[in-house]
Amino acid sequence: MKYSQHSTDFFQLVYQVCREIPYGRVTSYGTIAKYLGSARSSRMVGWAMNNAHSQNPPVPAHRVVNRNGQLTGKIHFANPMEMEVLLKKEGIEVKNDQILNFKEVFWNPNVELNLEA
């Protein structure tokens, strides 16, 4: 059932941004929300991820963590441990559900996408 798959949907925007995340990079919910114009909708972003797995091209939700760089959403993955594995495969150091070099791999769409534009 296609609930709201219009391109204007907030969710779609979230998914789109998530797919924009470069390999080996991660970002936070709040950052995405801010990029979309709703800085206070960080929770919405996380919720959007709830349907991320239902999207046709599954969004790399494993590259999205909270502002602490903590893998809070790993539990929502089919295999929670897969999130860590995926991140590690991308060169991201994950220890105890915490991205060690979070600051290094952090990707800021507000900045990078603007520079690219």
Place this chain on the structure above:
DNA sequence: CGATTGACACCAA
């Protein structure tokens, strides 16, 4: 339409 939810973020104690 009203109430609840949700993978967060921020402020206060």
Place this chain on the structure above:
DNA sequence: ATTGGTGCCAATC
């Protein structure tokens, strides 16, 4: 520094 509570926005039931 750590813990707890509140706020926010949109979607879902």
